[in-house]
Amino acid sequence: MTNGLSDTLVGWRRELHQNPEISGLEFQTTQKIRQWLSEADIAILPLALKTGVVAQIGQGDGPVCALRADIDALPIEEQSDRPFSSRNPGVMHACGHDIHTSVMLGAALLLKEREASLAGKVRILFQPAEEIFTGARQLIDAGALEGVSVIFGGHNAPDLPVGEFGTRSGPLHANVDRFEILVNGKGAHAARPEEGVDSIVLAAHIITALQTLPSRAFSALDSVVLSVTRITGGNTWNVLPQQVELEGTVRTHNTAVRALVPEKITRLIEHIAAGFGAHAELRWHAGPPVLVNSAEWADFTKDVAAAEGYRVHDLPPLMGGEDFAFYLHHLPGAFVNIGSASAFGLHHPRFDPSEALIAPAARYFARLAQETLHKLQA
Template identity: 60%
Template structure:
């Protein structure tokens, strides 16, 4: 597929083609080799310079010249381990893998913005970095991008996510916190296995784990302020192998979502006290394994307001959206670079990560035009 930009109608058709091409061949986090090859070919065909960086998957391109300011626009390129159930003619051809979060939509949008910016390259008062990020779904893809040095001299950065909750033509963001900090945990409960008919001869890990699940909810309801958003969800229980044996080991897994960093640091300590206390009372042992993910995404107020003004000028219906408990590793960029993360309406439809998820492709071209305008106007703002 060779991409050209002659008029809006042709560009829209090509960007929809890009989105469907990627949708057919989804790749999971850190496996986006074919996707990266496609992007490299499309960008090269458009004579867009690609930076030489130590990235195994994903890439950063650059448009513009000179010593002026540098703005980055970012999309994510990885898919999810979900079996698609849409029945679309361009549905995933890879069993058990699907673009169920719309990263194919994001990629088409930012690629379209790159083509539009390339057409105005000599008028840009600086440079635009086009970031196609791998492994967002792991919560750690941004780390590899930052480590590559590809954003070390960027003055402002912007990213997007499609929203099935917002109708097409609607734009949403907010100043300050937008998405939550995301952490994963595992709890291993070890007791003494026994026949179900003689539980007194063992230490019951099932009962002990059940008490832990119940008591862990007090971290939110009784140990955190009622005005601070906190979610603690146990999402997996694994224990036992037959109906008449009390197992020696039970494993729990789940996630914690927070906005307040002080509360975020305190929660694993609170959880440890609970699980160790319950385990001790039961004569069992318990261990908490904590896996930190990305922090809360905190938009810089000046740039969030700027994105809304550009969106309004572009014809979007602009909304201040509520806090979201989902996570986003774009947060790591905003810890180092001023900028903002925004939502582009592409619904209504099934929720993100649903096997029947799809986006309204009519939202692709307007979003591409928006991000091209946002990048150019941000350069002018920085230059001024």
Template identity: 55%
Template sequence: MAVSGQLEQRWTEEGLQARLVEVRRHLHRHPEVAYEEVETTKAIRDWLGEAGIRIADYPLRTGVVAEIGCRGDGPVVALRADIDALPIQEETGLPFASEIPGKMHACGHDFHTAVIFGAALMLREREQEMPGTVRLIFQPAEEKGKGAGQVIASGALDGVQAIFGLHNKPDLPVGTVGIRAGALMASVDGFRIEVTGVGSHAAVPNAGIDPIVVSAHIVTALQTIVSRNVSPLDSAVVSVTKLQAGTTWNVIPDHAVLEGTVRTFNNAIRDDLPGRIRRLIEGVAGAMGATARMDWYAGPPSVRNDEQLTTLTKRAAAALGWNVATPDPSPAGEDFAHYQQLVPGSFVFVGTSGPHEWHHPAFDLDERALGPAASLFANLAETALRSWNEGGDSHSDDV
């Protein structure tokens, strides 16, 4: 899967941009979904190797970790990109559209990978002057919310003092970066509820206990979780996205299954909601003679940006001429949050002037953002390293 192209000793702005477009389009043509990023991993390793960037040895089946800078003493700053695609049939009509049926980079992870690869190329040129190490994490399986955990388990976050990441933002114009301290993206949890009643002939409902009717009451009652239990000054979302029951038109089934998701930016609310939902469904079902049980699937926590690193990020972006905006928090989730549970981190939105939101089959982005974003992250990594060395701690009040 290696992309053709002659390596340069020093990257011009135009040369870097062309290379990153080539890399992004290659990835876009060959998307691989979570846990299947084998060829993507090989391509990234090849590109890094061609650039003389050393690959770090961590036990990851897919995904790549590399390092630039000194191997001994000195701070370590990490830059993270996600590499997996989505199980979506592409409808962009682009000349470099996905060549894999039913799979597409509909969330822009090809853009993220190209940006951090570009930052790596720039940092490699300045490696001898770097006051520390930059660890490059090309992470698998973000869309499953599990990839960050795999990276952490491999030991690739050990020794890291700070971590930076990005997500493209279609509703921000190219040249604008969204940077926000505190909560930026929501926690993501899921649930599966099984309602058990008593089956019957559809013409004799009194002989059974209809789980469809019980499920309908549960769906309605779940809306009160937010409207009557969450403060109007806070926010949460409880959505039932799947309800399955029955096999034919004239039989009342004996069970039904509901699935859905819960999102919030508040950890206290997040901790409270599973118990509230469980008590509610059991009460509603019990009152109607049925039973209900719930399985809870905890996903990534809320992405919460470190205050001091966010200040550093804003300064680095402004120094490069970016328009720095404060975005609204997004109810979407990101497993970058798992890294932030262990080390200070800052996650930013890079404007890409896209025509559609994430996960749309016609999703696309403006590639003019590639080179500037790569420059931003290269400079951000160096700024963090210098700050750490000059102040003794890049997380200090002097940032």
């Protein structure tokens, strides 16, 4: 069965990889997952979802444990040169969600074989739109967590070798917030700046001052990252533009620290702008919250990983975001990392994770779910 399972899952992964779909538009992907589950006689729950699939294995009144895979791809042109590289121009599975989907399909097949002996039910969430941080909330709103006691999910980790496993109890992924700043000066001829208010020079002062927030307005232990990632203003060489737009992101792990950031940015930019006789406005877009693993379940994922032969690490907190965090605001559970040994990182056009992780990870998640049901019943 082992080689057969591995071949099947690698085949499915390559089919998903060749046909990537961006967040929220995973229609063919949804169809394929439904087909593969149905062919294995695995029940699909009748939830009202535009894309994504929720399957369930097991029966009776026992506890319910959930496993989650994400299924969406990214707007990136693939450069991996693999024979199974993307056939959709400008779209690529550059985060390995094709791998995650095949892993959880494999877990579903293995759990189906053991269905009669399960001490409850395992619900498997194939979640859309992780990359735009809306998919988890869609599944929650559709009722995918109803009756569920514990949830687990995982991501491939390109910087870990295959066979290695990492997680931590407490905060793992960061609060992810996006901001825009509109800097409004007064347009003028570039040769006569005294007739206007230079929004470009003002934007430069604001960018520099923003970098003092993490270092001067918060403790070094607060782990605040602030990055300005876009500057848009002006369209020629001899005109000072009226307006400059800035965009960027703030990452934190502490909810109280996160709550202080918008007011500190607002105070800083309003006063700098006022000093120039101009106006600056913050637009704040809150993203997924910090992903907090339950200590009990993070430890349990590590115990099961060690028993499955993984080399287990305690990870430091990560500054990236993961919309699995929304589930953990409703339920206990844990999110884990499994080594995928790619020379190029997540979201890189040459990202190329090892397929050798797929079958062992499928066995791992099947065992994790099965043992979780026993633990919940005990």
